[in-house]
Amino acid sequence: MDYRELPQSELNSNIPQGRGMIKWAPFATMPEQYENVDKMIEAQLHVPEPSLTEDLLQALELKLRELIDCNVVLRYWSVGYEYQIECKIEYIDNWSRVVSVSKDDHIIYVEFKHIYEVRRYDYI
Numbered sequence: 001m002d003y004r005e006l007p008q009s010e011l012n013s014n015i016p017q018g019r020g021m022i023k024w025a026p027f028a029t030m031p032e033q034y035e036n037v038d039k040m041i042e043a044q045l046h047v048p049e050p051s052l053t054e055d056l057l058q059a060l061e062l063k064l065r066e067l068i069d070c071n072v073v074l075r076y077w078s079v080g081y082e083y084q085i086e087c088k089i090e091y092i093d094n095w096s097r098v099v100s101v102s103k104d105d106h107i108i109y110v111e112f113k114h115i116y117e118v119r120r121y122d123y124i
Helices: 031-045 054-066
Strands: 071-078 081-093 098-103 106-111 115-120
Touching (some): 054 081, 054 115, 071 106, 081 106
Antiparallel strands (some): 071 081, 071 115, 081 098, 098 106
């Protein structure tokens, strides 16, 4: 039996109307909860500054000097994050202890004390 074909007098008038055509929206009761979760995720990504021994620093410096004008994979720490870039070592400043590298026509300056790994990278 199809209710659309029944006369109006036979239909129950106590049927609730409903919400109509309301679009679905996400239910966010506590927006500060989302902000706190984002802050917690961000805090988990922070990494403490690596502590390198003098022997390791000397070995890294020798390796960096050998690889000037070569393509390398450089891993370093900066402001709480670890970075890994494929670049070319351009220059090592002895006085300021800053390594200049180029990547895609951009020069990036990395403090020597923050570098903790360097590998030669050859394009195939």
